[in-house]
Amino acid sequence: MRVQAISWDKSTVEDPGIRELLTTLSEEYPIHEGGAGLKLSAGLSGNGLRVSRKSGRAEVTGGSVSLVARGVGMLLSGLVAENGEVTEQTSFKRVGLMLDCCRNAVLKTGYLKEWLRRSSLMGYNQMMLYTKDTYQLPGEECFGYLRGRYTAEELKEVDAYAARLGIEMVGCVQALGHLEPALKWPRYNAIRDTDAELLTTEEKSYQLVNKILDFYGTVYRSRRIHLGMDETHGLGRGRYMDINGYRRPFDIYIDHLNRVVGECSKRGLIPIIWSDMFFRMGSKRMDYYDKDAVTPQDVIDKIPPEVQLTYWDYYHKDVEFYREWIQRHRHLGQVPVMASGIWTWPVFWYNHKRTVETVRPCVEACAREGVEEIFFTMWGDDGGYCDWSSALAGACYAAEKVFNPASEPEESTLEKKFAAICGGDFNAHVAASGLTVMGEADSISAPALLWDDPLLGIYYKEQEVNFGPDFWQRIKDHYAHIERELQKHPRGRAGNIRLAAGMAGLLKAKISAKLSVDRAYKTRRKEDMAEAKELAAKVVKALQTFEKHYRKQWYERNKTFGYEVMQIRFAGQAARWKELILRLSELEDGEISSILELEEKTAEPAGVHNSYRFIATASVYL
Numbered sequence: 001m002r003v004q005a006i007s008w009d010k011s012t013v014e015d016p017g018i019r020e021l022l023t024t025l026s027e028e029y030p031i032h033e034g035g036a037g038l039k040l041s042a043g044l045s046g047n048g049l050r051v052s053r054k055s056g057r058a059e060v061t062g063g064s065v066s067l068v069a070r071g072v073g074m075l076l077s078g079l080v081a082e083n084g085e086v087t088e089q090t091s092f093k094r095v096g097l098m099l100d101c102c103r104n105a106v107l108k109t110g111y112l113k114e115w116l117r118r119s120s121l122m123g124y125n126q127m128m129l130y131t132k133d134t135y136q137l138p139g140e141e142c143f144g145y146l147r148g149r150y151t152a153e154e155l156k157e158v159d160a161y162a163a164r165l166g167i168e169m170v171g172c173v174q175a176l177g178h179l180e181p182a183l184k185w186p187r188y189n190a191i192r193d194t195d196a197e198l199l200t201t202e203e204k205s206y207q208l209v210n211k212i213l214d215f216y217g218t219v220y221r222s223r224r225i226h227l228g229m230d231e232t233h234g235l236g237r238g239r240y241m242d243i244n245g246y247r248r249p250f251d252i253y254i255d256h257l258n259r260v261v262g263e264c265s266k267r268g269l270i271p272i273i274w275s276d277m278f279f280r281m282g283s284k285r286m287d288y289y290d291k292d293a294v295t296p297q298d299v300i301d302k303i304p305p306e307v308q309l310t311y312w313d314y315y316h317k318d319v320e321f322y323r324e325w326i327q328r329h330r331h332l333g334q335v336p337v338m339a340s341g342i343w344t345w346p347v348f349w350y351n352h353k354r355t356v357e358t359v360r361p362c363v364e365a366c367a368r369e370g371v372e373e374i375f376f377t378m379w380g381d382d383g384g385y386c387d388w389s390s391a392l393a394g395a396c397y398a399a400e401k402v403f404n405p406a407s408e409p410e411e412s413t414l415e416k417k418f419a420a421i422c423g424g425d426f427n428a429h430v431a432a433s434g435l436t437v438m439g440e441a442d443s444i445s446a447p448a449l450l451w452d453d454p455l456l457g458i459y460y461k462e463q464e465v466n467f468g469p470d471f472w473q474r475i476k477d478h479y480a481h482i483e484r485e486l487q488k489h490p491r492g493r494a495g496n497i498r499l500a501a502g503m504a505g506l507l508k509a510k511i512s513a514k515l516s517v518d519r520a521y522k523t524r525r526k527e528d529m530a531e532a533k534e535l536a537a538k539v540v541k542a543l544q545t546f547e548k549h550y551r552k553q554w555y556e557r558n559k560t561f562g563y564e565v566m567q568i569r570f571a572g573q574a575a576r577w578k579e580l581i582l583r584l585s586e587l588e589d590g591e592i593s594s595i596l597e598l599e600e601k602t603a604e605p606a607g608v609h610n611s612y613r614f615i616a617t618a619s620v621y622l
Contacts, residue, residue, distance in 0.1 A: 001419035004076050005030040005037030006058070012041040017065045017166070021120070022072070024164045028117050029076060038075060042068050048089035053080045065166030066125035070403070073121030077420040079413060090403045091367055096126030096375030097395060098172060098339070102134045102181070104562030105384030106148035111557040113161050118392060120165035121421045122399035126375060127162055128172035128226060129155075133182040135173075137211050142185040148561030155219040163221065170272075171216030171225040175209050175260050176200075176253075177232035194238035200256045201244060210263055217267045226310070227260060229253075230274030233286060250281050254302045261304040274339075275309040278332060289316070289325070300332055309334060314341030314377065317357045322365030338366050338374040342394035346382035346611055348446050349500050350390040352397075352433035359398050360408070367405035374402060382447065382611040383565055388557065390495030392422045393429040424494025431485050432500040434478070435507075442467060444475050448610040449507055451569060454536070454580045455597040459615050460514055462608040465601075472511050479508040499549055506542045513539045513577075520584065521598050529588050533581050540577045543570055569612060 006022075008031070013019055022042075025031050039057045047063035051071040058080065060071035070088075080086050097119055101107055107115075107129075116127060133144040136151050143149075159169045180196040182188060191208060193199040198208070216225050236252045257273070264271045276288040278299070283290035303309075311329050316322060329336040340362040343351035359376070366374055376398050378391050396418050400409035411426075418426040435446040444463070452459035463471055486501035513535035520532035547570040554563050586592045608614060613622050 001078075001416065003030055003420045004078050005032075006040050006072065006075060007032050007035050007037035008040040008042070009034055012039070013043070015042070015044055015065075018042050018044070018068055020164045021065050021069055021166060024161070025069070025072065025117060025121070028114070029121075031072070031076075040072075040075070042071070044068070048087060050085065050087045051075065051080050052085040054083050064125065066120060066123060069120040069166055070123030070399075073123070073417065073421055076121065077413075077416040079416055088403050090405075091370070092372055092374055092402055094126050094168075094337075094373040094375070095124050095399070095402050096128060096168075096170070096373075097124055097342075098128040098130055098375055098377045099388070100344075100378060100380035100384060101129045101150075102132040102147070103380035103382075103384040104565050105380055105388070105554070105557075106134050106150070106559045106561060107388070108557060108559060109154050109158055111388075112158050115388075115392075116158075116162050116165050116167055118421050119395060119399075120167055122396060122417070123403055124395070124399060125166055126168045126170060128170045128375065129158075130172045130377075130379075132174050132178055135215060137208075137215055140208070140211065142187045143182050143208075145185070146561060147181065148559035152215065152219050159220045159222075168222045168224075169220045170222050171220055172228070173212055173216065173226065174228035175212060176227075176229040176256060177235070178228060178230070192238070193236065193240045194234035197232050197235050197238070198256075199239055199243075200236075200252055201240065206259065206263070209260055213260075213263055213267055213269060217269055223268055224270045224272060225264065226272040227264075228274060229257065230276050230312070231280075232277055233280070235277075250296060250299045253277055253281065254299055257307065258302065258304055261307050265306060270308070271306060272308040272310055272337060275311050275329060275332070275336060278303075278309070279328075289313075289321075295332065303333055305333070308373075309336045310339050311336040312339035312341075312377070313362060314343070314358055317361055319361040319365045319368075322362050323369055326365065326369040326371060335369070335371055338362065338371050340374065340376050340398070342376045342378050342391050342398060344386040344388065344391050344394075345379040346445070346447050347386055347436045348450075348503055349387055349432050349435050349495065350394050350429070351436055351438065352393060352430045354438050355394045356397060359394075359401060363398075363401045363405050383569075384558075384562065385447070385566060387495045387499065387553070389422075389424075390429055390432065390500070392424065392494050393418060393426055393433075396422070396426070418494070422494040424492040425489055425497070428486060428489040428492070428497050429495055431482060432495065432497060434482050435500065435503060437478075442471065442474055442478070444478070445610040446503060446507060447612070448608075448615050449475075449510065450503075451573070451612045451615045453616055454510075454514065454517070454539075454573075454577050455583070455595070456618060457514070457597070458606075458608055458618060459610070461601050462606055465603070465605050472515060476508055476511040476515070479504045479511070483508060496553055499546075499553060502546050502549060506539075506546050509535070509539050509542045517580065517584070517598070521587075521595065524587075526588070529584055533584055536577050536581050536584075540574050543574045543577070546570075569616075572616065 042060040045061040049062045049067045062068040134149045136149045137143045162169045177197045183192045191205040198205040279293045280286045282295045283293035343354045415426045448459045483504035489497045491498045516532040516535045520528035
């Protein structure tokens with residue numbers, strides 16, 4: 001698709017913030033001061049967005065720089081017809097994205113700037129980088145040690161760049177739980193309650209929290225900070241209980257929250273937290289979405305009014321459920337910030353279907369309930385190995401839904417915007433998302449299949465029990481179809497379509513080899529054994545080829561730290577396939593009479609979790 005060129009000059013763009021926006025966007029897009037192109041006039045006005053075009057000229061007026069950026073995105077995409085006008089008015093004041101930068105993949109600043117440019121043209125005005133410990137705290141050598149942590153200078157650079165695009169960078173950290181990457185070091189023994197939670201009766205815990213607040217209060221110009229504090233399931237049940245005895249977790253939590261909020265107030269920071277623990281601790285199942293959960297009134301009374309609660313929900317597909325949970329947050333004293341999800345976990349490629357199924361009802365419910373702030377999370381569970389740029393397709397969809405919640409985004413709009421803003425084929429990205437299929441008759445997880453041990457076959461056997469003996473042949477055909485479809489498309493400048501095709505081919509090869517091994521082990525015929533070993537050797541070669549290209553992509557986008565995990569996984573897979581070939585040869589030569597791993601199976605589903613440590617081995621240590 002040809003992207004519409006745009007030119008402007010100081011007489012038609014007087015606002016310095018918009019000038020800075022256009023200059024920054026020109027790093028990637030055909031937007032120039034002077035020269036050929038659609039002549040642009042732009043300014044700040046009202047609180048909505050208006051874009052018009054006539055006689056080779058275009059006018060964009062918006063209530064903020066970010067809205068003007070969205071209007072420019074419409075022009076680049078060719079979505080405003082000659083003599084046409086487009087107006088938008090959204091009830092959402094903040095529309096954000098959150099990128100997980102602490103589960104091995106720590107995104108480089110240059111790659112973050114690309115995300116900022118593209119998200120600004122979609123209309124986003126907020127960005128969070130989720131950093132459990134991946135930032136450099138003064139005086140804390142082991143905090144983020146060997147994890148690719150950001151320096152203060154890097155985050156200041158990103159913040160300044162975002163501001164030029166009308167985007168607010170908001171710190172996104174953890175101030176109670178989910179601190180296991182740091183707490184694993186013996187240096188932090190004194191402040192550890194459990195493996196993941198801080199010991200709230202230890203003063204040194206608050207010294208660390210204060211350093212976190214000081215750090216983010218300095219690197220970002222925004223005074224808002226997301227403190228996390230979610231999923232603190234073991235709070236008060238580790239060393240806390242050994243030292244202090246049992247205390248109601250609600251009380252431990254609310255006391256800690258009030259103290260941290262007090263520290264925020266001293267620094268002029270506005271705290272935000274995830275809301276789940278106010279529901280989980282009132283549930284007998286520790287379930288966030290338990291309709292029988294009860295939050296005691298004495299706890300509600302102690303929730304500090306300064307803190308914003310974030311209702312996070314990436315799972316429900318029913319508008320009414322979201323509406324009910326928003327209303328339950330009102331019972332806690334406020335309209336929540338909403339966090340939906342662009343599904344990047346645990347997958348190699350963004351899951352479009354699951355994203356649409358959950359984002360659509362979430363946004364519609366928020367619009368009806370008067371929620372004014374929403375952001376879309378992109379998590380990196382199981383190793384941060386997703387092609388993050390593939391998720392730009394989800395960001396494009398979510399933005400269109402937010403700005404027009406009463407209607408579903410038109411496919412042609414998504415195709416044109418994605419092509420112009422991200423340089424990718426939207427339909428190809430949707431096709432590639434079929435690498436992982438959730439909640440259907442033939443559900444399949446690409447990472448689980450990739451990490452599955454060829455001898456143990458934990459996932460392979462589980463899926464056979466769940467879906468029948470013909471399941472893997474159907475999935476092999478599924479991946480063959482995806483591979484053929486994706487090979488028709490160029491790599492593009494968004495998600496790496498060629499690498500996605502390579503993944504489909506690798507998984508197809510792995511299934512072919514496993515089916516052949518099953519047959520050879522059953523028949524023990526020489527020709528079947530030869531075929532099984534040949535196909536297994538092809539898997540080793542395919543793994544090595546895929547890893548070579550995947551490594552290149554990782555180093556282009558992420559810091560080098562964390563890739564050691566991927567190399568260990570890929571190399572481990574290759575080694576296990578070589579082991580399988582060796583065992584087949586030993587069986588054929590009569591050195592062994594059986595391969596016990598292939599024989600052991602379960603008649604009922606074991607309930608396998610689709611992540612590496614549950615798939616790669618059934619043993620205790622990894």
